[in-house]
Amino acid sequence: MAAEGNVKPAKKLSLKENYALLTRGLGWEPSYEKHEEIFRNISFEGIKIHDWEKWEDPFRLTMDAYWKYQGEKERKLYAIVDAFQQNNGQFNVTDARYVQALKIFINGITELEYDSHRGFNMLAREFPGVGPRIAAQMQSLDELRHATTQIHTISQYAKYFTGMNEFPYQFDRAWYLSIPKSFFEDAVTSGPFEFIVAISFAFEYVLTNLAFMPWMSGAAFNGDMATVSFGFSAQSDEARHMTLGIEVIKFLLEQDPANVPLVQKWIDKWFWRGYRLLSLLATMMDYMLPKRVMAWNEAWEIYYEQNGGALFADLARYGIKPPKRAPETIAEKGHVAHQMWSVFYANRDAVGFQMWLPSNEEMDWMSEKYPDTFDKYYRPRYEYWREMEKAGTPFKNTTLPQLCQVCQWPCLFTEPDDPTTLSLRETEYKGETFHMCSDGCKDIFDDTPEKFVHAWLPVHQIYQGNCFLPDVDPTAPGFNPMYEALRYMGIKPGVDGGDFKGSADATNWEKWTSRPANIHEGAYTDAVRDTSNPSDAARKAI
Amino acid sequence: MPIKAITPDYHGDFKDSVDKFRGNQIVNIHWEKHLMFAWPMCVPLPPTMPFGTLIEGVLPGIFGAHPNFKQIDWSQVEWKTSKGPFKPDPAKSLVDNGIGHKTTISFSTPGLAGVNGNAVC
Numbered sequence: 001m002a003a004e005g006n007v008k009p010a011k012k013l014s015l016k017e018n019y020a021l022l023t024r025g026l027g028w029e030p031s032y033e034k035h036e037e038i039f040r041n042i043s044f045e046g047i048k049i050h051d052w053e054k055w056e057d058p059f060r061l062t063m064d065a066y067w068k069y070q071g072e073k074e075r076k077l078y079a080i081v082d083a084f085q086q087n088n089g090q091f092n093v094t095d096a097r098y099v100q101a102l103k104i105f106i107n108g109i110t111e112l113e114y115d116s117h118r119g120f121n122m123l124a125r126e127f128p129g130v131g132p133r134i135a136a137q138m139q140s141l142d143e144l145r146h147a148t149t150q151i152h153t154i155s156q157y158a159k160y161f162t163g164m165n166e167f168p169y170q171f172d173r174a175w176y177l178s179i180p181k182s183f184f185e186d187a188v189t190s191g192p193f194e195f196i197v198a199i200s201f202a203f204e205y206v207l208t209n210l211a212f213m214p215w216m217s218g219a220a221f222n223g224d225m226a227t228v229s230f231g232f233s234a235q236s237d238e239a240r241h242m243t244l245g246i247e248v249i250k251f252l253l254e255q256d257p258a259n260v261p262l263v264q265k266w267i268d269k270w271f272w273r274g275y276r277l278l279s280l281l282a283t284m285m286d287y288m289l290p291k292r293v294m295a296w297n298e299a300w301e302i303y304y305e306q307n308g309g310a311l312f313a314d315l316a317r318y319g320i321k322p323p324k325r326a327p328e329t330i331a332e333k334g335h336v337a338h339q340m341w342s343v344f345y346a347n348r349d350a351v352g353f354q355m356w357l358p359s360n361e362e363m364d365w366m367s368e369k370y371p372d373t374f375d376k377y378y379r380p381r382y383e384y385w386r387e388m389e390k391a392g393t394p395f396k397n398t399t400l401p402q403l404c405q406v407c408q409w410p411c412l413f414t415e416p417d418d419p420t421t422l423s424l425r426e427t428e429y430k431g432e433t434f435h436m437c438s439d440g441c442k443d444i445f446d447d448t449p450e451k452f453v454h455a456w457l458p459v460h461q462i463y464q465g466n467c468f469l470p471d472v473d474p475t476a477p478g479f480n481p482m483y484e485a486l487r488y489m490g491i492k493p494g495v496d497g498g499d500f501k502g503s504a505d506a507t508n509w510e511k512w513t514s515r516p517a518n519i520h521e522g523a524y525t526d527a528v529r530d531t532s533n534p535s536d537a538a539r540k541a542i
Numbered sequence: 543m544p545i546k547a548i549t550p551d552y553h554g555d556f557k558d559s560v561d562k563f564r565g566n567q568i569v570n571i572h573w574e575k576h577l578m579f580a581w582p583m584c585v586p587l588p589p590t591m592p593f594g595t596l597i598e599g600v601l602p603g604i605f606g607a608h609p610n611f612k613q614i615d616w617s618q619v620e621w622k623t624s625k626g627p628f629k630p631d632p633a634k635s636l637v638d639n640g641i642g643h644k645t646t647i648s649f650s651t652p653g654l655a656g657v658n659g660n661a662v663c
Contacts, residue, residue, distance in 0.1 A: 045546050120600050189549070343580050381578060381663040395578065398605045400569040402582035402646060410581040420575055420661035424582065424646060432556060433624075433644040435570070435582075450545040454554030463586040464562050 022062035027130035045191035048256035052129030058243040077233040094222040094290040096509035096517040103353040110150045111171040115184040117143035153226035170490040175458035177280040200272030205245030213348040230505035271323035273441035276407040282337035295369035297333040325440035329384035331416035334373035346397040352491040354500035359520035404437035553579035562645040570646040594632030610654040
């Protein structure tokens with residue numbers, strides 16, 4: 001026994017011991033409830049886990065350290081956000097077209113972060129293993145943080161530009177936002193194992209680099225300090241999420257050979273769904289960034305064909321093959337951004353962001369980046385539409401699209417081997433016809449029609465009369481169903497969307513900044529001071 | 543293999559069955575090789591509508607903005623659905639022509655191949 005005045009404190013815990021106590025040490029075995037009564041949702045999918053202790057934590061992070069790091073990141077981020085707001089950082093972006101991309105982000109992407117928060121919250125409850133539960137809990141908090149930080153940073157833009165003030169409302173109603181919404185709701189209504197393969201592996205590990213690398217670089221290149229800052233603040237979280245994704249796959253595959261075909265099926269499904277969702281990014285990168293970082297096809301080559309190729313070569317030892325529909329994504333890479341921009345332009349009165357035709361310089365850039373496809377298939381269309389604009393009869397499509405029952409995109413994609421023929425697929429199921437945009441989506445429908453028959457397809461909902469506000473009388477004289485449907489969706493017709501030229505965003509931008517709203521076309525209004533040759537400086541910067 | 547779900551025999555409701563469209567049925571119409579109209583157009587129509595009314599009363603509102611539209615010789619148009627080619631009888635109803643709920647009709651116009659002969663516009 002130590003003499004008085006000579007008490008030595010207990011030895012400080014080693015990092016390893018500390019970690020063990022604050023992760024595995026937090027779990028316990030139930031004594032008066034059956035294990036299967038507590039963890040009810042882990043067996044119905046057919047995944048077999050023999051030993052949850054085999055789970056290797058990919059990051060040795062404990063909850064106390066997590067709070068410390070995240071708190072630190074928050075302080076740094078909000079200091080930048082404060083500075084951004086005080087310096088009117090919203091006017092430092094290249095031009096007001098860039099802001100249209102932010103509208104898509106806040107209305108269609110931020111809510112996915114929140115959905116992801118919900119999904120991981122459920123996993124944190126449902127997994128019997130302590131390691132994955134803690135990882136899921138941290139990720140759940142991360143996702144909630146991402147939603148909040150995005151809302152806070154983009155809110156500054158919402159004070160000055162249209163179309164961003166109704167984001168949670170629009171997300172649940174706007175016809176094209178059912179694309180991201182249905183993607184994530186398919187995931188969160190799956191079982192816990194399908195969800196984690198879908199989001200942690202197929203989306204976060206295989207595909208998220210596409211969102212983060214080119215898109216965040218694009219934000220930086222176009223002077224958007226706010227987006228870059230939340231992007232960087234989220235990046236270390238994303239690194240953790242990706243690591244979780246690869247660990248999950250290895251754990252499932254090593255636990256039981258019977259898991260392999262299930263995991264393969266989910267990889268095939270969620271790679272395709274994730275790819276279809278990210279096609280939106282293709283058009284954002286190629287058309288909405290006034291200063292471009294890389295083209296979609298280049299990003300796809302680097303982040304999927306090369307990185308993904310190496311990944312699947314590595315997973316081959318488990319018997320996992322590359323995603324079934326990967327060849328289609330490669331065949332489409334020269335088309336998808338252009339096809340999507342075309343339909344958004346043609347339907348610009350029905351969306352909540354503004355549209356324009358690419359300028360000559362922009363088309364030259366696309367010819368260079370897409371030598372095999374752009375001049376042949378897309379330049380003629382844009383040139384004709386430009387003639388129509390000049391003639392005072394701009395082209396507009398006025399009829400709603402046939403939607404894909406699975407991804408909910410309009411059936412706008414073409415056959416992988418023929419860009420002049422639409423890729424239309426259908427299945428008859430229990431006497432009713434269902435339409436799909438591709439073989440990838442048809443695979444998914446045919447595998448689980450029970451789930452997809454009750455997809456909420458906005459076009460059909462409008463025609464069923466379910467998309468009008470309560471004050472609307474469809475029998476009143478002059479009733480305009482399209483106008484009313486947009487109002488129901490939280491989109492202000494003629495304000496949030498429509499033609500960029502002449503829009504409130506373009507006009508205000510020139511008034512407030514004295515710079516052209518579209519650097520490639522020059523000034524639209526006299527508010528730009530040097531009207532003789534206003535976009536020269538900007539042209540040099542490209 | 544049926545879906546795996548927590549609830550036994552899980553099956554979603556049919557959200558878009560024909561009874562929900564207030565007497566109409568959904569018809570999708572696609573003009574091939576005229577990809578300025580880059581998706582099949584979805585419209586609710588009475589099943590009893592004569593096919594001729596579809597041609598004269600509905601299609602101009604959808605595709606009329608295309609310069610090829612006025613030049614279409616409707617007797618030369620080739621029609622098909624997923625079940626194969628068909629020759630519509632303009633006097634008969636959509637249903638009697640085999641056009642049911644959610645049928646997609648594709649038509650092609652020989653000799654007219656988009657603006658300046660370009661199928662993408």
